[in-house]
């Protein structure tokens with residue numbers, strides 16, 4: 056995923072992600088980039104380059120057209136495929152996370168809850184706990200954007216007593232979540248982070264774990280976060296991004312009405328998790344190999360090495376939605392902030408809690 060976004064930034068071309076994963080060596084990758092550059096030069100402006108085939112029955116979560124929409128269709132295809140592979144693997148039913156995970160190195164840790172003994176994917180759960188840190192979420196409405204296989208949604212509902220909605224671009228991931236995470240305080244929707252299918256000022260907190268690196272328009276995503284957050288609500292954000300992209304995030308937050316409250320680099324903790332678990336996780340996929348190694352940041356893979364070199368940093372950012380500032384929020388309703396208790400009411404559509 057990170058390789059695809061780096062190529063997008065450097066060459067202004069989109070490579071279908073599945074195709075990218077079929078090019079495990081730099082030599083093969085170079086051929087793909089050359090081919091895409093050539094077809095890009097030949098393609099009329101505004102037309103998607105090598106768009107991924109999208110099923111006619113697929114929900115219309117992706118708005119618009121052009122290279123950004125083509126990229127998102129490609130990521131959706133990739134993550135639908137991940138769901139199918141995990142289903143075939145035998146361990147898929149217990150696999151609720153797709154993030155690289157976090158290992159304590161004895162320095163600053165912020166998780167307030169322990170990961171219970173015997174938890175599957177404990178380092179991934181720990182990453183979510185580090186992100187949440189001291190944020191008070193009991194009875195609050197929380198949206199997890201890019202929820203993947205629903206692990207964070209389930210964690211927030213079960214251990215933080217929040218009312219949680221997960222949204223993801225991948226219909227197959229959402230179908231999995233709806234089947235395995237059942238309860239009155241959880242719900243899942245297919246949707247695009249850049250066009251969230253929720254009303255203004257719906258949530259007390261928005262979480263986003265290792266998903267934003269594939270969004271073609273980070274600004275649109277951050278503006279949407281700000282729009283769906285209530286005044287005083289929290290944006291809890293963690294991802295692996297190139298250093299210059301983190302600078303963009305910092306520059307965007309304030310003008311969009313999201314005040315940076317804390318920032319922590321956790322690359323070393325994430326690398327330690329990859330050292331420990333990435334190779335084992337690769338075996339959960341029915342066709343392990345270089346493509347999956349890269350996806351999981353197995354030591355030696357391009358993604359792992361980018362992290363190791365310092366070119367990409369894994370960070371936790373917490374920002375607060377301020378009153379009035381920034382764009383969006385035109386239809387804003389009165390609301391409790393993240394420091395206050397939510398009402399606990401759940402609508403069938405607003406926030407989607409409980410809707411199946």
Ligand SMILES: C[S@@+](CC[C@H](N)C(=O)[O-])C[C@H]1O[C@@H](n2cnc3c(N)ncnc32)[C@H](O)[C@@H]1O
Pocket residue numbers: 127130131134151152153154200201202203204206207222223224225228246247248249263264265266269270
């Ligand atoms: C690496 S996985 C992380 C999943 C989950 N957050 C976790 O920690 O396990 C990235 C997820 O982001 C989703 N995603 C990618 N682009 C998206 C978009 N534009 N809108 C919503 N979800 C998206 C993918 O479908 C995938 O499920």
